[in-house]
Each structure stands twice: as C-alpha cells, then as structure tokens.
Amino acid sequence: MSDDEAEDIEEEEGVYLGEYEGGRNERDERHGYGKAILPNGDAYDGMYENGKRHGPGIYRFKNGARYDGAYQDGKKHGQGTFYYPDGSVYEGLWVENQRNGIGKYTYVNGDVYEGEWRDHLRHGQGRYTFAASKLRYEGTWKEGKMDGFGELIQESHKYIGFWKEGMKTANC
Template structure:
C-alpha cells in the first residue's frame, strides 16, 4: 500500500515559492489562490489565514495528487488521493490520514472498501482480489484480518475466524451444490532453511485445513 505523501508548508523559510490569489488585511493568504511551493509542489484552492482550508487540489512533483477538503493545512473531510503507482483512495480523512469510510483501489487492481484508522484497514470492510475474483468480508485490525470473516469464491465460500491475517480455528466451507464441510484451520510452523534460530522471521506459518463431516446446507 502506498503511504500518504507529506505536504510542504507555506509561508515558511527564506524561499516562499510563488502565490497568486486573495489575501486578507494582514496580507495572509485568505480566500482562493494558486501557489507554487518551494519544493515544486503546487496547490490551487481555498485558504484561511494563511493555511489551506476548504476545497483544494494539491499536486506533488512525484506525480501524486490530492483533491478534497482541507482544515488548517491538513487533509480533513472527504477527498481523493491518486498515488504515483496508480493506486487511488476515495473517502474520508482526518489529521492528514485515511480515517473513516473509504475505497482504496491498489496498483494491482485489488480493492478494499470499508473502515480506516490512521491509514490502516481497521473495522469492517471488504477486500477483493483482482487476479482470482475472491472476496473477503469481515473485521480488520491494524491492517490485518482479525475475528470473524467470510471468503467468497466462485462456487463456494469459507466462514470462520481469522488471526493475524490467517484463517485459524473452527470454520466451515459452504458449497453452492447444497452441502457444507465443517472443520478447523490449524497453523503449521516450518523452520526456514538457512535462517538463524533467534530470527523472529525464521518460522514460516501456513494455515492447514482439517476437514470433518460433510452435511447438507
């Protein structure tokens, strides 16, 4: 996932860039204006007492751009951010970060539509995998699947619990032909070849399904 790029502050330092637009009696940027910032970024939109405030468009020299609401120089409210890799977020912002409801379309065409907290998927949401068409709907905690969720495939779906982004514990597969299989996911741990014993990443964890009885749906 792309990080939100930082924005240059205005009216600071020896190089103030350039500005065309409204000012108040204190000569602060106030109202509508266009600015070229010292680092080459540009902003076109509304100001209040020298700060970006209201609707505006901020274009980064990297090619990224944000179109949406500002409050006291921070992205706040509703807005769309397009990243240099082509990914895009459309939704709510608070304190310059993705917060609230939003849709993120990734560079590989995957998408997530749901709750966000401080730039991470957090709360209820749906993630669609573009290459397979599979879809996960459920709870997220700090960017990972956690708690109850459902994975949808073409002709069947899995319902169960997830821990640390992996299926774990009791669950069931429900098939469109009218039956379901109960069972549970257990985690197999494997020591990676050549890894040090004290390396926290030396263990590969793989969820393995233990199927039980098959019953009618």
Template structure:
C-alpha cells in the same frame, strides 16, 4: 534580512509564489494559487494563511490530492492519486485515511470499508481481482482479524481470522447444498533437510481438521457485514439436506480447498506530506 531571503530563493530551484486573495493582515485568505519551493503546487481555499476548504494539491512526483483541507491537513472527503496508479477515495482525518473509503491497488485489487490512521480497521471487503475471491469481515490495524468470510466462486468459508489467516472453529459452505464443519489448527512441522550440526527447525502451518458434514445452517454475519442480517436458506418441502454424503469424507481435497491469499501490499512509502508554506 533581505539578503537572507534572497539567498534562500537563489538556492532553491523554485521560489515560493502565491497569487490570490488576502485578508487585512495580508495572510493568504480566500481562493489562491501557490507554487512551493520544492515544485509542488496548490490551488484552492485558504484561511488565515493555511490550506482550508476545497483544494487541489499536485506533487512534483505525479501524485495529487483533490478534496478537503483543514488547517493545512487533508481532512474530510478527498481523493488521492498515487504515482503507481493506485487511488484512494474517501474520508481523511489529520492527513491520514480515516473513516470509510475505497482503495484501488495497482494490481486491480479493491478494498472498501473502514479505515483508522491509514490502516484498514473495522468492517470492510477486500476483493482479489486475479481470482474473484473476496474477504468480507473484520479488520484490525490492516489485517484480517476477528469474524469474517472468505467468498470464492463455488464455495465460501466462515469463521474467525487472526493475522490474515483463519483460526479456530469454522465451516465451508458448498454450492451443492451442504457444509463441512471443523477447525483450523496451527501445527508445527519439522523443516526438511536440516544439517546435522544445526538444531532441528520447525515451522508452523495451518491445517484444516474436518469434523462433520451437515445441511445448510443459519449464520449470523459479523456486525456491519451483509447489512447485519442472518443469511436465510430456503429448502423445498421434504427435500433432504444432504444427498449421499459420507460424513467421514473430506469435501474439499487439496485442489478444492481455498487458498488463504495474503493481501496485496499497500503502498507505504509514497510521500504524502505537503511542504509547509
């Protein structure tokens, strides 16, 4: 048996090392430092041989986790620094982002809100650093899904979303003091330059169908956003809601209509699983 352990230690570039407290059963228990066979290191609290409590785990690839552990898994509050420069700070459960947390992406984008099983899920706000725009609303399995609001510099869109795109009835609200109501439709368009021998191809695109222009109206924000309040618009007495607006004219030509940006790609391939000691 001794020869087997000796051979395993010789085959690995690092032998397992531990320095710290132990209990009567000689299990790692209390505060300790460990160097794992793969080169990762851990310093923090142990309980009955497992990481449990506050600790710092440093990966050989440069990543590190600072926070709470439960039975060898990230669980509780903690901060994970990824090798690409992104950072997650918030709640963990069973080694996954779960609960409320803030993720700062390598390109500068920020998501703050609810997580479930490593994915954005629940209520949250995603800020696009390049444009200053933000999506605020409901998320399902990492995608914008349900009631939400796209906020831009001088206008915003309120409505429902599906798979990161607006869908169905909604409205654009402009800072000049009016709204354009309408709906987003999925329209099939033939793909250009199709070879004669091939079957005609079509692609589905989003198209905004404007219906009417009104003054500012009340809107109930999705649960959990804007503190569950109703946005209140105060108008001066006898002031018209809309001034010289043609209801048949679009208020957002192509250069004014907000683009529905795809969210920044989340880092899916970073190895977060610590080696079992």
C-alpha cells in the same frame, strides 16, 4: 520524503513559500482562493484560511501524485481523493492527513478494499476483493490485517470463521 511531508513545506514559517497568486487577509496571509507553486515544485489550487489550506483544493505533487478534496487547518480533512504515483487511488474520508473513516482504495494490480480505515490502515468492517483470483474477504480488520469474524468467498465455496493477524484460526 512522503507526500504528507512535502505538503508541510508550505506551512513552515520564516522560509520562502514559493510563488502565490490570490487573496490575502489583513496580516498578509494567504486567505480565500489562491494558487501556489511551492519551492519543491508542488502546486496547490484552492482555498486558504489564515495562511493554511482550508476548504476545497487540489494539491499536485511533482512526483505525479494528486489530492483533490477538503482541507482543514492545512491538513487533508473530510472527503477527498488521492491519486498515487503508482496508479492506485483512495477515495474517502480523511482526518488530519490520515485515511480515517469510510473509504475505497483501488490498488494498482486491480485489488479493491472498501470499508473502514483508521490511521491509514484497514481497520473495522470492510471488503477486500483480489482481482486476479476473484477471491473476496468480508469481515473485520485490525491494523491492516484480517482479524476477527469474517468470510472468505470464492465462486464455488465460502470459508466462515475467525482470523487473527491475517491468519485463519477457527471455523464457525
């Protein structure tokens, strides 16, 4: 089960939603500040609106992952930081549970991508730095791959050209 699917458990109607301590509205829905422990062992501490996570909050997954950021209508939306169980970290913008907009992803091996995201993939302008080799790509990304104009830079030399689906195609 993905981390996103685990979060959705709290939203299902007609099922046990776990333990909850906090504000409620006139329909007895979670509303305002509250703390919840879900049936799957995950925990949420933050704001609710009409039964859904909405506003700032911290969601802790039982697998060690953690999201600290904004929610809208029960989904990660706005500025937030996600700490993955493997040690990698994404800090940036979210739209409906997807990395979308400007963000920085630090991979467990030390590689770093800073730039634009769309639907959880590197997409648009961005810079990827390979920690081990100090090699850096700055340019256009499409659906997670180098695609379009870019520069591959190392200490002593630079390749300037075009990329297609992650492969060099032509020099400038």
